[in-house]
Amino acid sequence: MTLADYRKIRPEDLEAKEAETGAHAHPSALEYVQIGIVLAIVTAIEVGLYYLDISHNLLVVLLIGLSALKFSLVVLWFMHLRFDNRLFSQFFILGFLLALSVFMVAVATLHGKLV
């Protein structure tokens, strides 16, 4: 949807649409709890990996992957970005990517090790 399209949607229509599609506009309480359980399990896996005797680089890749998973679950479901207007996602991604890129460059120029 473009910004022009957002404007054309009147609030009354939005409410009506949400009333129709109800269930999949918001996850149910059960779904939230299920995500919570996944988060807990993933954390346990991360801690488990920490104690395993695997190479540092492998550990880093796995841990970053797993925390990215947790991060995404919270952002997309708990913070509702998956169901909300794209504009919110765009702002958040903009800030996140900007921070990620400029600081990786800065630390690299000072020969810092990121991981």
Next chain:
Amino acid sequence: MEQAVVSGHQLETSTGLDNRKLLMWVFLASECLFFGSLIAAYLLYRDRSVQGPYPSDLFDIPFTSVSAFVLLMSSVSMVLALSSIQRGNRRGLQIWLFTTAVLGILFLSGQAYEFTVFHHEGLSLSRNMFGTTFFVLTGFHGAHVTVGVLILLSLFTMTLQGKITQEESLPIELAGLYWHFVDIVWIVIFTLIYLIQP
């Protein structure tokens, strides 16, 4: 009759999105830069400490894992609080909101305990790069959690006064966004700082 600028009852915005929710998301985007800077400083100085104690001397991974788990669960209770009031369940809102605040306080207690233990082991702001960057990064995170707890408790009080309704539940949603953000910052910190050590 013209619709005036009344932020509490925003009916017609150019994007159709509530002003306050838009504000909160832009704010969270900007907070990425704030925490990004602090994390970058930590990573830059990660193995530059000239003297100990070092992370491997001090980190108690099991303890911090529990703490991380507590914060994650507080995100669950937060979203359940929002979910409750969106279905008109005021009782549920109160219970889950209070639970979130309690879990937040539990997390903060864990942080306070950890800080105290580290301090007893000789770590301080001026001891080495680890002390400097660790305390400032996790300290600012803790300050954000504290503000979050204060907001949650204020909202809880408002729910007791009947001021939060199914139609006017935006404050809960906004508090939730802030709270989840603080949680995802901890997800990043827990991994990059605690689990990935030099």
Next chain:
Amino acid sequence: MATAIGRQRSGLAEALRAAREAAADGRGIWSWLATVDHKRIGTLYGFTALFFFVLGGIEALLIRIQLARPESTILNADQYNRIFTMHGTTMVFLVVMPLSAAFFNLLVPLMIGARDVAFPRLNAFSYWTFLAGGLFLNASFFTGGNIFHGDLGAPDTGWFGYSTLTSTKFSHGHGVDFWVFGLQILGIASLAGGFNFIVTILNMRAPGMSLFRMPLFVWMALVTSFLIVFAMPVIAVALFELMFDRLFGALFFEPAAGGNPLLWQHMFWLFGHPEVYILILPAMGIVSEILPTFSRKPLFGYPFVVFSGVAIGFMSWGVWVHHMYTTGLGTVANAAFGVSTIMIGVPTGVKIFNWMATLWGGAIRLNTPLLFAVGFVGMFTIGGLSGITHSMVPSDYQQQDTYYVVAHFHYVLFGGAVFALFGGAYYWFPKFTGKLMNETLGQINFWTLLLGFNMTFFPMHMSGLLGMPRRIYTYSEGQGWDLWNLMSSVGAFIIAFSVAVFIVNLVLSIMRGQKSGADPWDGRTLEWSLPSPVPHYNFAEIPHVHARDDFWHRKYTEDEAGRPIPVVAGGSDGHEEPDGHGIHLPSPSYFPLLASVGFPVIATGLIYDYALVPVGAALLLVGLYGWAMEPATEEAL
């Protein structure tokens, strides 16, 4: 109207009630302290910034007096360092940024057809916090001992505060602490404004005003606001790190413990480079409004100018290391950033060509606003060219830390931003006062400023290339710098004269300027459709927008040759102007002011006596709570 005079009972409660009523009525000083009206807040920003401009200008004159001759002893080294630090800090943070904020405040709601900004109390909070920060920063002058004996307590480490000079080991006294806290407070003010304008511009446009029908000034305000909200957190962290080092013994920038002073430079310039675009984009927006009006042509290539502005916003994050070429980061970093810096000249060039094309073939009227706008284009181009020479690593190796750099940034920031801001002042003054500024005085202002400015800063290209370093309080004679410095100093006084002419013009015009009417310049954008001065509710009826430059199209259609033909009785809605009854506006509030007072109190406490910290925190919290709990609008106006 009951007042507290002559009453015995509960004087305080009575006074508060009277103050609240006066605020609601819009009269008296109380109404200004509690205002949430964007026009008043813009006015407050403008006059406060003007005051700091004079202060910063006096600091500049002191610098130029000291440097007029070699081996001068008017200022000693210590005083000189403090004066140039405050000059730079003041001009960037207390003049150009707040003047931009003033213009955003005054114009953005009007240009998009809104009655106010999205968060009026947050807006008030921005202003009061800015004032608190500016006063706090300048209070440092008095903390060095006896100011009348020339002991200045102001910070002395340059506007960019490089580490390790700012450490307690090398910078005694509290000057740097005032700088750190002052900038933090100012940062909060800027952030609040940035958030507010993003939401306002995205959410509060009149029906029919798509993003591509917005005035270009509003686009620049949007891009600038995004830059603010992403850049200010970085310097906030840098300042916190410096604060922790200085106050609590942290080691962020302590080399002996493993710290790296270059981290400061990275953080500062990660903020600093977007910051210079924060300083220039609003000015570019102003010029993009003035040129079309005084050419009687639309802005040439509007979409290109928009995309260039957005591109500049994005690219501004990719060039910061060009401030650090000489710090030894290595050839890879230098080369990469050299390329990115050259590239950022492209969108700027696109804008310059579009401005020139706007003027080309237009029916040009040489009023003062246009002169300043054209002056901007010329002076900014010169500054941009010297900037391009900086982008080349090898030439920057010679130019870094010389007066050539001083020439560059004054051409873009003074010849650029300040000229545009002057132009904007002349252009929009009638809208908010109902009077025109005096055109003769305006011409004198412009021409003497152009002369004085060039005489001051052009010679610095020469003295810089001849090797004169920055930030030295004096120099020996016979190095080939004497003539250039003398010229600069004479030029500075011509600038001072010009600014005085402006102030005289401002005061005289406010008092008895010629009546302007609603649309003295035959403008193109919505603000000119309103009466002058603007009623407090702005639009009696929110307009429905059908095109870019909607107001112009209501006034004119075009003949076959594309020339404007007036529409009979178009544009003027004004005969039976509805009077705005029944419009609910946000209520005034004292809480933003109260909250903002907390900041300098906390800062003072952290520097001098921790007992003050809870006091400041309490003020802040009470202010914030009161603000959060009070309704945004009370019933019935």
